[in-house]
Amino acid sequence: MPAVLLPTPHLVHLAPVDWAIILFYFGLVLVIGFYLKGRANTSEDFFLAGREMTAWVAGLSFLSANLGSLELMGWAAAAYQYGILATHWYWIGAIPAMLFLGLVMMPFYYISKTHSVPGYLKLRFGEPARALSSVCFAVMTVLMSGINMYSMALVMKVVLGWDIHFSIWVSSLTVAIYVALGGLRSAIFNEVLQFVLIWTGALLIPILGLVETGGFAGLKARITTNASSEYVHLWGTLGSFSDNPMGIHWTGIVLGLGWVISFGYWTTDFLVVQRVLAAKDIRSAKLAPIIGSAFKMFVPFIVILPGLLALAVLPMKLTGEAAAVASGGHSYNEVLPLMLARYFGPGLLGLGITALIAGFMSGMAGNVSAFATVWTYDIYGARIHKNASDRQRVIMGRWCTILGVLISIATAYLVMQFLSIMDYVQALFSFFIAPLFGTVLLGMLWKRATPAAGFWGLLAGTASSVGMWLWVKINPAALRYVALSPHARDMAENMYRALWSWIVCVLVTVIVSMVTQPKPLAELAGLVYGATPIPSDKHVPLLQRPAFWACAVSAVFVVLNILFW
Amino acid sequence: MESKTPISIWFFVGLTLVVNGALILGAAFNEFVTPVPVASRVVLYELHAGLWWGALLLVCGVAYCYRFRPWKRG
Numbered sequence A: 001m002p003a004v005l006l007p008t009p010h011l012v013h014l015a016p017v018d019w020a021i022i023l024f025y026f027g028l029v030l031v032i033g034f035y036l037k038g039r040a041n042t043s044e045d046f047f048l049a050g051r052e053m054t055a056w057v058a059g060l061s062f063l064s065a066n067l068g069s070l071e072l073m074g075w076a077a078a079a080y081q082y083g084i085l086a087t088h089w090y091w092i093g094a095i096p097a098m099l100f101l102g103l104v105m106m107p108f109y110y111i112s113k114t115h116s117v118p119g120y121l122k123l124r125f126g127e128p129a130r131a132l133s134s135v136c137f138a139v140m141t142v143l144m145s146g147i148n149m150y151s152m153a154l155v156m157k158v159v160l161g162w163d164i165h166f167s168i169w170v171s172s173l174t175v176a177i178y179v180a181l182g183g184l185r186s187a188i189f190n191e192v193l194q195f196v197l198i199w200t201g202a203l204l205i206p207i208l209g210l211v212e213t214g215g216f217a218g219l220k221a222r223i224t225t226n227a228s229s230e231y232v233h234l235w236g237t238l239g240s241f242s243d244n245p246m247g248i249h250w251t252g253i254v255l256g257l258g259w260v261i262s263f264g265y266w267t268t269d270f271l272v273v274q275r276v277l278a279a280k281d282i283r284s285a286k287l288a289p290i291i292g293s294a295f296k297m298f299v300p301f302i303v304i305l306p307g308l309l310a311l312a313v314l315p316m317k318l319t320g321e322a323a324a325v326a327s328g329g330h331s332y333n334e335v336l337p338l339m340l341a342r343y344f345g346p347g348l349l350g351l352g353i354t355a356l357i358a359g360f361m362s363g364m365a366g367n368v369s370a371f372a373t374v375w376t377y378d379i380y381g382a383r384i385h386k387n388a389s390d391r392q393r394v395i396m397g398r399w400c401t402i403l404g405v406l407i408s409i410a411t412a413y414l415v416m417q418f419l420s421i422m423d424y425v426q427a428l429f430s431f432f433i434a435p436l437f438g439t440v441l442l443g444m445l446w447k448r449a450t451p452a453a454g455f456w457g458l459l460a461g462t463a464s465s466v467g468m469w470l471w472v473k474i475n476p477a478a479l480r481y482v483a484l485s486p487h488a489r490d491m492a493e494n495m496y497r498a499l500w501s502w503i504v505c506v507l508v509t510v511i512v513s514m515v516t517q518p519k520p521l522a523e524l525a526g527l528v529y530g531a532t533p534i535p536s537d538k539h540v541p542l543l544q545r546p547a548f549w550a551c552a553v554s555a556v557f558v559v560l561n562i563l564f565w
Numbered sequence B: 001m002e003s004k005t006p007i008s009i010w011f012f013v014g015l016t017l018v019v020n021g022a023l024i025l026g027a028a029f030n031e032f033v034t035p036v037p038v039a040s041r042v043v044l045y046e047l048h049a050g051l052w053w054g055a056l057l058l059v060c061g062v063a064y065c066y067r068f069r070p071w072k073r074g
Helices: A016-039 A043-051 A057-064 A068-088 A095-113 A117-125 A127-160 A164-202 A204-213 A215-226 A249-270 A270-277 A282-296 A304-313 A321-327 A332-343 A348-384 A390-417 A422-447 A449-475 A476-482 A490-515 A546-563 B008-034 B050-066
Strands: none
Touching: A016 A164, A016 A282, A016 A321, A016 A348, A016 B008, A043 A164, A043 A282, A043 A332, A043 A348, A043 A390, A057 A164, A057 A270, A057 A282, A057 B050, A068 A127, A068 A249, A068 A304, A068 A332, A068 A348, A095 A249, A095 A282, A095 A449, A095 A546, A117 A127, A117 A270, A117 A422, A127 A348, A127 A390, A127 A422, A127 A449, A127 B050, A164 A204, A164 A270, A164 A348, A164 A390, A164 A546, A164 B008, A204 A215, A204 A304, A204 A332, A204 A348, A204 B050, A215 A304, A215 A546, A249 A270, A249 A422, A249 A490, A270 A282, A270 A348, A282 A546, A304 A332, A348 A390, A348 B008, A348 B050, A390 A449, A422 A449, A422 A490, A449 A476, A449 A490, A476 A490, B008 B050
16 A cells, blocks of 8 residues: 555644635535536637636636645745745746736737647647647646646645545546536636635735744744755855755756746746636736736745745754655645644634645646647647537537546556656656747747747757756766756756757757748738737726836836845 | 626625635634633634634625625616
8 A cells, every 4th residue: 555545643633614614615616617607608618718808817817727736835845945045936937927928928829819829839830839739738737737636635634634535536526527517717717716715825824924933034033043044045145056055056047947947837838828818808918917927926925935934933843755754754845734733723724724725726727727728629629520510629628627637636646656757747847848938939039930940949849858857867977067067956957957958949940940941921920020910008098008017017026036135 | 777797706706705704703703702722722822813814804705795796786
């Protein structure tokens, strides 16, 4: 029997009022699914929520789809391990890319009327590029969803003593029901609800934590005593690989994370882009990622700050998962639940646990709705049944949602048996996202990029990423070449591997473009900068212009980085 | 005249806040009048966070439910 199935003592006990809050949440998401079933009759309704979402709803859903349980608990754990450096994943690792998506890329996605990112590649580069990206995306999405599911069930077992099978089946079948019934509209409605629950359930931890430590100055003083002053500097320790807890250099953070990984994820991962495609008009589509970025900037308050507070106030030392199992102690991943148990009494505890479950369900709904869309349009509709009717597409979307959930469940059970699969799948996902950004970026901004170049650039970038990963696996000494230092750690290796694979993709795309035939300009209308008339915002009042709000978010972003330097 | 419009997502948000706020406020009030033993108290128990957080959620929830009520007069 796998170790994870053995009974363990749990962290908190729920009172009846906590159960009432959790059950009300499950009931409400199902009610929303049934309520919206009647509004998901056409493929446009089912896969793109009828393209009628306001900027606020699309923006919050865009962010919520990313706020999965791994995101919440994983980054709180990372903050405990690496200190305030983990904030980079929320600021430089997200904000510039989200603003770029809103201002530069969204008009092309929206005007082209594509249903998916692989669909855009089909319009811009042709069938081979779409086939490669859709198959990779579909496979990776359901595998990642399974890993999230397993992680969530494991935490629920440790925190609440819930049976791991119970957590997996109840939460995933609930997601399957409400997404299969109401399609993307139901997923988006629930994501907005989950967004509110996550904030109301988690916001009280940093507030009470700062009261306990006597404000941020008190928090810094305690961390310096308990760990080291390196843990409270955002940029000051990044001059050398060996000066900070993450073993990373500022070039890795700026170029690897801030440029390639962040732009790759936020601008080409269909899981998040799909939410913005559901916006009601092009201005809403441009505003949605900007609204999302404003909230993203403050997510460290409910994720990173609890990790730092744990470093300051918890009486015990947290360790890695293996050491925690061996010693009977607590692991880094339990930071958020430990802080919930520290401050929350009956009622609040139920809300906090609901926030964690909501995080998991929003992430999973994002994965399965994106999977269903890519499968139905880019695999089933493009290769299996080219003349499928609108009704057939909706039926296929519903079945795919259920199929996606079942594959995710199977992946969760597979991970339970072979834990190392988790590392491999996460690596597989990273192989693909950085080169895809190179392909989409050149496709949107360079008219000369040819169909053949799009495919070969994407393939070469992905292959080079796999090659570098294998090289370091077989010969760990190769790390000094891939990550530029033998002192680099896992995260630094990921940053540099992404950067090199993006460079390979761009170089191959440029070289192949120079020797192959480009598409005629008329065929690039609506797809490429310079060949697409983009509606101007000049007639709109200043406060309603996406560019104005992007400037406001940028200013706050700069101030925050200087403040926590 | 009363007109039936599709229910806004913000109404569902308000409903969640009302129910959660009321349950948290009720549980915290119960703890306030019958305090739990010192050994089983959470850190900063004396702040009664559940009372004011529950009240805040309840007020916000009522405001949202009223503002986005589906039975609004058209």
